[in-house]
Amino acid sequence: MNYRMVAFVLGRIFAIEAGLMLFPLICAMLYGEWYLLPAFLLPAALLAVLGFITSHKTPKNTTIFARDGLAIVALVWVLMSAFGALPFVISGEIPSFIDAFFETVSGFTTTGSTILTDVEALSHGTLYWRSFSHWVGGMGVLVFAMAVLPMTDGRAMHLMRAEIPGPTVGKISSKLSDSAKILYAIYFAMTFIEVVLLCAGGMPLFDSLIHTFGTAGTGGFSNKALSVGAYNNPYFEIVIGVFMLLFGINFNLYYFLLLRRFRDAFCSEEMLAYLGIVGFSTVTITLNILHLYDNVGTALRTAFFQVSSIITTTGYASADFNLWPTYSRIVI
Known part of the structure; x- marks a missing residue:
């Protein structure tokens, strides 16, 4: 096993996580929650130091074999989860x-349990x-890393194989790094559109971000005890419901749409079955619960x-x- 290369990739991931912690730090500052500064600054500083120590110098042997990929993943x-838990503990x-x-x-794996x-x-x-x-x-996480870190396809492929659930790994571009960038561009765009639509309907920006993050990751964390039902707003339910469905579709199909390969996108057996x-x-649940609601529209939207x-x-x-x-x- 190439231990130095494993440590090098881990160091780069640590540096990325340190950068990601700046976003909640900025959020806390905007809301005047100054007591949270140590909760995010200390783990971020620790991650940055560890990242620098392990990845400031590229190893001479940059080969990543299958077992290296499995170990890294x-x-x-x-x-990431252990360091990501520190802000909760430090803040109390x-x-x-x-x-x-x-x-x-539960957050990073998008499980949603709490x-x-x-x-x-x-x-x-x-x-x-x-x-x-x-x-x-x-x-x-590693798809993101491949999008922002320089890495040859030979090294990236073993990481992708270890990261992706399923028997095969597909590429939408000739290079895995380009594929990751394309997928994240689509991910960013869909996230932005959902936030804008929720804000346009009157949902506060903070709440819009929280529910968009949960929708995009298909994990479901909310800042409300009653989840989306707390708003009792048909518009929010329609927007979030549609985007949950959209984020559940294979992103390769969106890339086909961008290339105007409409047949490849719309004839996908996976999407048609989904x-x-x-x-x-x-439709069948709507008919089954119709007597519980005032009208067909409410029953259909709820179903x-x-x-x-x-x-x-x-x-x-x-x-x-x-x-x-x-x-x-x-059926549910």
């Missing part, structure tokens, strides 16, 4: 490191970091939001589907 997820908002580690792992019983009691800075971890993990399941589930949330594993909620008839619960 495993260590990245564990160490999640005093237990084990609890903070669980919350951070140990928090009163999420609204958290500060803006820590809420931002908690949801931002969804956005970072949504596309994959949209078919969503369409069938939404669509829940189906979109569950099929993408986002987990946002606008209604308690445990109160729905048996058929709807089985």
Whole structure:
């Protein structure tokens, strides 16, 4: 195993995480939460130092074999989560490191489980970091690293194979680094559009960012105890519901649309099956719950939001589907 190259890549990831912590730090400063400065500055400084020590000099042997890729991926997820938990512990908002580690792992892996019983009691800075971890993990930490770090395809391929779930790895460009940049450009654009649409509907900018991060990462962290249902706003439910569905689609298909390869995009068996399941589930659940709502539009919107949330594993909620008839619960 090429230990020096493993340490070099980890060091670059540490430097990236240090930079990412500046965003919640800025958020905390904007809201006057000055007591949070040490909570983000100390871990960021530690990560920056570790990153410099391990990656300031490129190793002579830059080869990455399959087992090196597996080791890097495993260590990245564990160490990023361990350092990412420190702001919660230092701020005192999640005093237990084990609890903070669980919350951070849930964020970076976009699982969405939480140990928090009163999420609204958290500060803006820590809420931002908690949801931002969804956005970072949504596309994959190492995909982001390949987009911003110079790396040959030979080295990147073993990282990609270890990172991506599934038997094969596909490229939308001749170079993996270019593929990562293209995917992130689409990711950025969709994130920006959703934030703008939510703000246009009257949702505060902070709340728009939080819910967009949870939508993009399909993880579902919210700053409201009642999730999206707290707003009781049909417009928000439609926007978030549509974007949950859009972020659940294979991003390669969006690239085909940009290239005007419409046949490749719209004839994808994966997408047709995905949209078919969503369409069938939404229509039949709407008919099944129609008697519970005032009109067809409300029932349709509620059914669509829940189906979109569950099929993408986002987990946002606008209604308690445990109160729905048996058929709807089985389909969900």
